[in-house]
Amino acid sequence: MASAADPIPASNLPPFPHHSLTVATIDLSALAHNLVQIRRRLSPSCDILAVVKADAYGHGAVGISQALVRSGINRLGVATIDEGLALREAGVRVSVLVMGAVLPNQLPDLMAHQLTPVIHDPSIAARFAELAQSRPEPYPVHVKVDTGMGRLGLRPEEVLPMLQSPSFKGPLRAEGLMTHLADADNQNPEFTMAQLTRFRSVVGQLAAAGLSLPLLHVANSAAIFRHPSAHFSLVRPGIMLYGYSPIPVIESPPDLRPVLSLTTQVVQVRALAPGESVSYNRAFVATRSSRIAVLPIGYADGYNRSLSNRGHVLIHGCEARIVGRVCMDMTMVDVTDIPSVMPGDEAVLIGRQGSRQISAADLAAWLETIPYEILCAIGPRAPRVYR
Numbered sequence: 001m002a003s004a005a006d007p008i009p010a011s012n013l014p015p016f017p018h019h020s021l022t023v024a025t026i027d028l029s030a031l032a033h034n035l036v037q038i039r040r041r042l043s044p045s046c047d048i049l050a051v052v053k054a055d056a057y058g059h060g061a062v063g064i065s066q067a068l069v070r071s072g073i074n075r076l077g078v079a080t081i082d083e084g085l086a087l088r089e090a091g092v093r094v095s096v097l098v099m100g101a102v103l104p105n106q107l108p109d110l111m112a113h114q115l116t117p118v119i120h121d122p123s124i125a126a127r128f129a130e131l132a133q134s135r136p137e138p139y140p141v142h143v144k145v146d147t148g149m150g151r152l153g154l155r156p157e158e159v160l161p162m163l164q165s166p167s168f169k170g171p172l173r174a175e176g177l178m179t180h181l182a183d184a185d186n187q188n189p190e191f192t193m194a195q196l197t198r199f200r201s202v203v204g205q206l207a208a209a210g211l212s213l214p215l216l217h218v219a220n221s222a223a224i225f226r227h228p229s230a231h232f233s234l235v236r237p238g239i240m241l242y243g244y245s246p247i248p249v250i251e252s253p254p255d256l257r258p259v260l261s262l263t264t265q266v267v268q269v270r271a272l273a274p275g276e277s278v279s280y281n282r283a284f285v286a287t288r289s290s291r292i293a294v295l296p297i298g299y300a301d302g303y304n305r306s307l308s309n310r311g312h313v314l315i316h317g318c319e320a321r322i323v324g325r326v327c328m329d330m331t332m333v334d335v336t337d338i339p340s341v342m343p344g345d346e347a348v349l350i351g352r353q354g355s356r357q358i359s360a361a362d363l364a365a366w367l368e369t370i371p372y373e374i375l376c377a378i379g380p381r382a383p384r385v386y387r
């Protein structure tokens, strides 16, 4: 006779629908709106490489990329080869630039799936050229020059010698030259201007040697807004696509719409007598008769533990304060002053409810970080639902 401890035969299992009470809803009309806001700032000769790394900043790279391609985007940027492969596996066929570092042992897979690497070091170019030698056509690559980010890239004086080396006389074709700005969100443009001068000087050296690369790209979201002189032939927006300004305090904020809402449902409402406590370490002790709603979301979902006793969610259109420690899978909020909260009621962690709204920028302010980190942290347990 079968006992409860026996493994369940696979054939006895029903299909697996989603049961998550926590859902990230992705508003594709907001994405399209933000794309229009970006396009409005660009000259007709400037194209967009949409940055969809880190699972499209938590929004789901496949769903976002497919929507962007439908809106006419034909260049995407990811950080890793695996992110690029996931797009290819989902049938995304447009150009995908792998912007992060690629090491030689990763190159065969990258080429097999027609991903475009960024060369950040002359030694990688030489190794890559060896691997690409047998191909009928030169393999397209972008070259990254470090003009001041102090992170990844060739030094300005290394670019011309590398492009004149045998690697670029057959096996490889330099399709693009890029750099990344370290301080484009700063009101003081001095450092950005210095980076642009260094970039232009490299472009000038290449031109003087008879080399012109079709794609020059520098601008992230902040530079798209602040520095039209950084637009060149491509721009690389990330955070703006998802509805957030890259510049925390700005005189005339861009008209952007947050794309992601994060909601969950109340699973229990508990009565608390004065002196009773909530969650680990008793970090919240009731000073009055209270009602506490339990939410099935925690730091494993990217709802940061530092929100313990800090910040709020929206229930019935009202602010419900987070009380006690945020746990791995649960968070408790005070609903004493919100009438008739019941299990099943919606709680909004990011998004709008009634006349109130919580944005990823609000969470970032509570946590002393940036909206990027809030969005990227939202974990895989919350299904991304596109509408």
Ligand SMILES: Cc1ncc(COP(=O)(O)O)c(C=O)c1O
Pocket: 051, 099, 180, 219, 220, 221, 222, 236, 237, 238, 239, 240, 246
């Ligand atoms: C190389 C590169 N380009 C563009 C971006 C997009 O930046 P943002 O999200 O600020 O627009 C990033 C993101 O960090 C990046 O690493």
